[in-house]
Amino acid sequence: MRPPIPVSIGLGLLLATGQLHAATDPHPLQPSAPRTVTVTEAETPPQVRAGVLQSTLIVLPTEEKVANVFAGDTVNWIFDGGHIASRFISVKPKTANASTDIHIVSDHGNEYTLQLREVSNDPDSHFDSKVFISPGDQAAKDRLAQLPVFVPAAELDKAKQEAAAAKAAQTAELKAEQTKAEQYHSEYPGTLHFDYAWDEKKGKELGLQQIWRDDKFTYLRGVFQETPALYEVKDKKPSLINFDFSGGLYTVPKLLENGYLAIGKQKVEFHRVGGTK
Secondary structure: OOOOOOOHHHHHHHHHHHHHHHHHHOOOOOEEEOOOEEEEEOOOEEEEEEEOOOEEEEOOOOOOEEEEEEOOOOOEEEEEOOOOOOOOEEEOOOOOEEEEEEEEOOOOEEEEEEEEOOOOOOOOOOEEEEEEEEEEEHHEEEEEHOOOOOOOHHHHHHHHHHHHHHHHHHHHHHHHHHHHHHHHHHHHHHHOOOOEOOOOOHHHHHHEEEEEOOOOEEEEOOOOOOEEEEEEOOEEEEEEOEEEEEEEEEEEEOOOOOEEEEEEOEEEEEEEEEEEE
């Protein structure tokens, strides 16, 4: 029969086993302060430290937006660029010790490659909370000052929708204007009034053919050797008035009750029948 194992030894084994488990358990991750990485084509891609159940935000320069993202491992990593075009990409590992590369193409044509690594089992418990990308090549820096060469799909769809809406609005406006013009043309003859009287003999000698009005303007037409002066008469006092003259047509921006045309000593008086004399 074997002798009993001392209790102190048993407790020591239990403590040792507990310490072993504690040593192998992943330690809590801590976010690092935001940092900037410089990306160049000729150098090794910068490494970004990520943590399980943690999100690392990758931020492009202020002049750029994300046009496309490519990654080697899309099974063990989650990549989220949001629902609208922006300069932000969120990366999150699903499993411990996972690693992959990520290639970001910006709307200015710049390409940025990073190496992602999950670090929950590293001695250092810090992971990158936010990483700003800075282009290291002069050509990439120059492209920041130029117009975008790529339009993100979300912006393209939005632009198409806005263009379609603008076209529909323009079509509706043109149709409304056409309807209004057609209505005006159909109703306009009813607004014309040929209710002026004048000495037709004197009018013929001067070249006057017709006088009429609508609700806003007065019109005089004739064939004149030279353009007669046009006067309005109010309270038996004549005064020159403003008018447009083209092709023998006077267009007066008001309703005339009494007036006359005159060239030298030739004079043709007119008045509106039923109007004020």
